[in-house]
Amino acid sequence: MRWPTGTRPALRRTSRSSSTATATRRSWSGGIVERVHARGHVDFEWEVRPGISSVQLLAARHRIVLHEVGQPIVVTTGRRLLEAIDGGGHNLVVMLNRDLACRDLPGGEWRIWWGANLGTTDEVLVAGLLGEVLPEIDRARERVKDRTGWVMDTYLLRRCR
Numbered sequence: 001m002r003w004p005t006g007t008r009p010a011l012r013r014t015s016r017s018s019s020t021a022t023a024t025r026r027s028w029s030g031g032i033v034e035r036v037h038a039r040g041h042v043d044f045e046w047e048v049r050p051g052i053s054s055v056q057l058l059a060a061r062h063r064i065v066l067h068e069v070g071q072p073i074v075v076t077t078g079r080r081l082l083e084a085i086d087g088g089g090h091n092l093v094v095m096l097n098r099d100l101a102c103r104d105l106p107g108g109e110w111r112i113w114w115g116a117n118l119g120t121t122d123e124v125l126v127a128g129l130l131g132e133v134l135p136e137i138d139r140a141r142e143r144v145k146d147r148t149g150w151v152m153d154t155y156l157l158r159r160c161r
C-alpha cells in the first residue's frame with residue numbers, strides 16, 4: 001500500500017545498535033511502539049515525524065477548508081456517522097467507510113466532498129449535492145478499484161443551510 005509521503009514514524013535504537021528501524025504507520029497508530037517500549041525488553045527512542053493525512057489532502061485537493069468559520073468539525077467513521085449527526089454534527093469527515101453510510105442520509109440536505117486514493121497517481125475527486133453525485137461516486141469507486149486493485153476513500157459531509 002502506498003501512503004502519502006513522509007507519514008512513517010521513525011524508530012531509533014539507542015543502546016544496542018545504531019541502526020535505524022521504521023515501523024509501519026498502522027503499527028504506530030495502534031500504540032504498538034509505546035507498548036513494546038513499556039515492556040522494557042528493547043531500549044530505543046522514537047520520534048513522530050509530522051506527515052500529511054488523507055483528511056488534509058482531501059481539503060487541499062478540493063481547495064476547501066473543512067469547517068465553516070467558527071464551526072466545529074467532527075472526524076468519525078462510517079459506522080458512527082448517524083450517531084455523530086444525532087449529536088449535532090453538521091461538518092463531518094468520514095473515514096473507514098467502504099459502504100458509504102452517507103447513502104442513508106437525505107440526499108438534498110447534504111453536500112459531499114469525496115476523495116479516493118488521495119496522494120497517489122490514481123487519486124479521484126467528486127463533489128456536489130449528495131443525492132446528485134452518489135451514483136458518480138459509486139462509479140468512480142468501481143473504476144479506481146478495477147484499475148489499481150484497491151480503494152481507500154475519505155469524505156467531508158456538510159449540511160446545506
Ligand SMILES: C[S@@+](CC[C@H](N)C(=O)[O-])C[C@H]1O[C@@H](n2cnc3c(N)ncnc32)[C@H](O)[C@@H]1O
Binds near residue numbers: 119120152
Ligand atoms: C486506519 S485509517 C488511517 C488514516 C490515516 N491516518 C490517514 O489519514 O491517511 C484508514 C482510513 O483512512 C482513509 N485513507 C487512508 N489513506 C487514504 C487515501 N490515500 N485516500 C483517501 N482516504 C484514505 C480511509 O478512510 C481509510 O479507511
